[in-house]
Amino acid sequence: MLAIYKKEMRTYFTHMMGYVFLAFFLLLVGIWFTLLNVRSADGNFHHVLSNVTIFFFILIPILTMRLFSEEARQKTDQLLFTSPLSVGAIVLGKFLAAFSLFLIGVGITVIFPLLLRGYGELPVSQITGAFVGFVLLGAACIAVGVFISVLTDNQIIAAVVTMGAIFVMFLMDAFAARHTSTFVSLVFVLLVIAAVAAVWYNATRKAVIAIAVGVIGLIIASGLYLLNNLIFDGIITRVLLWFSVFARFNVFTRGVLRFSDVIYYLSFSALFIYLTVNVIEKRRWR
Amino acid sequence: MIEVKNLTKKYGIRTAIDDLNFSIKAGEIVGFLGPNGAGKTTTMNIMTGFIAATSGDVTINGLDILAEPERAKANIGYLPDTPPVYGDMRVCEYLNFVADIKGVRKGRKEMLEYVMKQVSISDISRRLIKNLSRGYRQRVGLAQAMVGNPKVIIMDEPTIGLDPKQIIEMRDVVKRLGKKHTVILSSHIMQEVSAVCDRVLIINRGKIVATGTPEGLSEGLQKGSGQMQVRVKGEREQILSALREVSIIKETSAEKGKESGTIDLLLNGGEGVDIREAIFRCMARNNFPILMMKPTELTLEEIFLSLTESDRLGINATLPQPAEIAKPENEGGGEDVSNL
Numbered sequence: 001m002l003a004i005y006k007k008e009m010r011t012y013f014t015h016m017m018g019y020v021f022l023a024f025f026l027l028l029v030g031i032w033f034t035l036l037n038v039r040s041a042d043g044n045f046h047h048v049l050s051n052v053t054i055f056f057f058i059l060i061p062i063l064t065m066r067l068f069s070e071e072a073r074q075k076t077d078q079l080l081f082t083s084p085l086s087v088g089a090i091v092l093g094k095f096l097a098a099f100s101l102f103l104i105g106v107g108i109t110v111i112f113p114l115l116l117r118g119y120g121e122l123p124v125s126q127i128t129g130a131f132v133g134f135v136l137l138g139a140a141c142i143a144v145g146v147f148i149s150v151l152t153d154n155q156i157i158a159a160v161v162t163m164g165a166i167f168v169m170f171l172m173d174a175f176a177a178r179h180t181s182t183f184v185s186l187v188f189v190l191l192v193i194a195a196v197a198a199v200w201y202n203a204t205r206k207a208v209i210a211i212a213v214g215v216i217g218l219i220i221a222s223g224l225y226l227l228n229n230l231i232f233d234g235i236i237t238r239v240l241l242w243f244s245v246f247a248r249f250n251v252f253t254r255g256v257l258r259f260s261d262v263i264y265y266l267s268f269s270a271l272f273i274y275l276t277v278n279v280i281e282k283r284r285w286r
Numbered sequence: 287m288i289e290v291k292n293l294t295k296k297y298g299i300r301t302a303i304d305d306l307n308f309s310i311k312a313g314e315i316v317g318f319l320g321p322n323g324a325g326k327t328t329t330m331n332i333m334t335g336f337i338a339a340t341s342g343d344v345t346i347n348g349l350d351i352l353a354e355p356e357r358a359k360a361n362i363g364y365l366p367d368t369p370p371v372y373g374d375m376r377v378c379e380y381l382n383f384v385a386d387i388k389g390v391r392k393g394r395k396e397m398l399e400y401v402m403k404q405v406s407i408s409d410i411s412r413r414l415i416k417n418l419s420r421g422y423r424q425r426v427g428l429a430q431a432m433v434g435n436p437k438v439i440i441m442d443e444p445t446i447g448l449d450p451k452q453i454i455e456m457r458d459v460v461k462r463l464g465k466k467h468t469v470i471l472s473s474h475i476m477q478e479v480s481a482v483c484d485r486v487l488i489i490n491r492g493k494i495v496a497t498g499t500p501e502g503l504s505e506g507l508q509k510g511s512g513q514m515q516v517r518v519k520g521e522r523e524q525i526l527s528a529l530r531e532v533s534i535i536k537e538t539s540a541e542k543g544k545e546s547g548t549i550d551l552l553l554n555g556g557e558g559v560d561i562r563e564a565i566f567r568c569m570a571r572n573n574f575p576i577l578m579m580k581p582t583e584l585t586l587e588e589i590f591l592s593l594t595e596s597d598r599l600g601i602n603a604t605l606p607q608p609a610e611i612a613k614p615e616n617e618g619g620g621e622d623v624s625n626l
Contacts, residue, residue: 002386003383003386003387004387006383006386007372007383007386011372011374014374015374074368074370074371074372074373075366075368075370076370076371076372077370078331078334078336078364078366078368078370079364079366079370079384079387079430080387081335081336082334082335082336082359082362082364083359083384083387083388084356084357084359084360084387084388084389085356085387086355086356283336283337283338284335284337284338284352284355
């Protein structure tokens with residue numbers, strides 16, 4: 001794992017990527033810092049971090065776009081995946097490298113609130129909370145980016161899809177806020193079941209089992225709907241809220257450090273790392 | 287050392303390899319021979335654990351590649367068809383990285399120096415890989431496979447894209463490797479494989495159509511296919527009428543020669559019949575100078591064709607021979623470059 005980590009960190013700084021990320025990241029922080037703190041003589045640095053998260057859909061792909069796609073393109077994935085390293089170690093090494101570069105950026109950012117300190121009382125708990133949330137949110141988005149980069153051998157496609165995915169995650173609250181009828185919820189659940197069956201078939205190539213899973217799921221869901229359609233009330237909202245990683249960040253900026261939110265971000269990142277490992281391992285499945 | 291049992295790989299409905307069975311002993315140099323798309327690369331990718339087979343098992347040094355991938359892979363050095371090198375690294379940095387991921391700690395410096403010396407890249411160790419020529423990249427790729435001193439080295443088309451001099455050097459390297467490692471290489475060039483390998487597996491359409499030693503292959507050469515290409519100076523009709531007197535020649539066909547005043551003949555005495563002397567005596571008697579006489583070379587495709595048509599399939603099938611199989615030479619250069 002350490003070997004992969006070292007190699008990725010090196011690559012960030014031998015290619016442009018590391019510098020581009022840091023420059024762009026610090027430029028964004030600097031702009032918001034000037035507007036929100038310096039110009040308006042305000043010590044609420046956590047607002048700056050909130051505003052920077054809007055640009056995660058550009059920042060994160062810079063970090064993650066080439067991690068696996070470039071290996072596939074230059075066929076060096078054959079070296080990595082035929083080496084005695086476990087797939088988990090390779091994925092984790094790459095994730096941690098991207099995350100470290102992100103942390104370097106955040107680390108430099110700490111200077112800004114320190115600069116403000118001489119000019120008055122700062123909302124320390126809110127700023128600290130915002131930093132913690134910012135780092136966790138970054139980890140979650142990086143995990144999504146790593147996952148997407150393993151799906152393609154083209155950096156540009158990986159970047160664009162990651163942008164789209166993070167942007168949709170950002171808008172998720174807005175989607176979730178819409179109230180939908182129970183029937184629409186049922187259709188949503190049925191679509192999800194069909195999708196699960198399709199993915200199952202794609203992974204295992206066992207049509208009978210996949211169709212059986214799909215049909216049984218559809219029957220159970222429809223039956224439940226006929227018995228008591230209130231079960232389906234607000235189900236879309238609940239599912240979407242699970243994906244709304246950005247909504248939880250706001251809790252941190254209020255200076256509230258909730259254990260459940262920390263666990264949420266960590267498990268969200270772990271889920272996507274796990275999915276990444278599985279996509280790679282799938283090549284070795286029967 | 288390597289056991290492959292009932293190995294099958296299907297891509298959708300297309301069967302890439304179909305029920306392969308073979309075993310390779312420690313210290314052997316084995317060549318996979320087959321045309322493009324025969325399933326050589328797929329087989330190697332499965333043996334190295336890069337992809338899984340649809341069914342069947344591969345064990346390396348007693349370790350199943352799927353059940354214990356990390357331990358099994360530690361026994362393998364793999365050079366894929368494209369050298370898996372990072373263009374933005376220097377050669378020494380790259381090999382250090384490979385040593386890292388293979389977990390080489392003790393004596394790393396000596397090992398890397400040894401490996402670089404083996405494939406003669408010591409003098410370019412400070413250069414960026416992206417600036418290297420195809421031949422040097424191939425060598426760096428091979429050096430990568432040798433790092434960690436694995437028991438088995440698998441090479442997919444190691445000489446593709448190399449110039450004749452580099453091909454000979456690569457053959458020497460492979461022979462040297464064969465002394466310490468079990469080596470498996472693939473090629474679609476007959477001479478290539480027979481020059482260095484102890485044993486040859488011929489693969490076509492995902493199946494092993496024949497196996498044999500290069501010596502066994504050369505044996506067939508003495509007999510030959512019985513067909514000779516002959517270029518004779520003289521009048522077409524006179525030559526053909528002279529040849530009609532030679533009863534041993536079963537088939538004759540002629541066309542205008544590439545040189546003026548000559549004709550090119552294709553003479554066949556049937557399988558296993560040597561007609562060279564008869565041709566010489568006939569032409570000498572009638573005073574027609576023979577400018578060229580050589581056995582018809584069977585291309586790989588023709589070998590496959592006759593193999594798939596013949597009933598003598600399977601292990602140790604006798605092969606119809608291409609004319610110019612180089613006999614395995616003892617050591618170092620001296621190969622016939624004109625074959626390449």
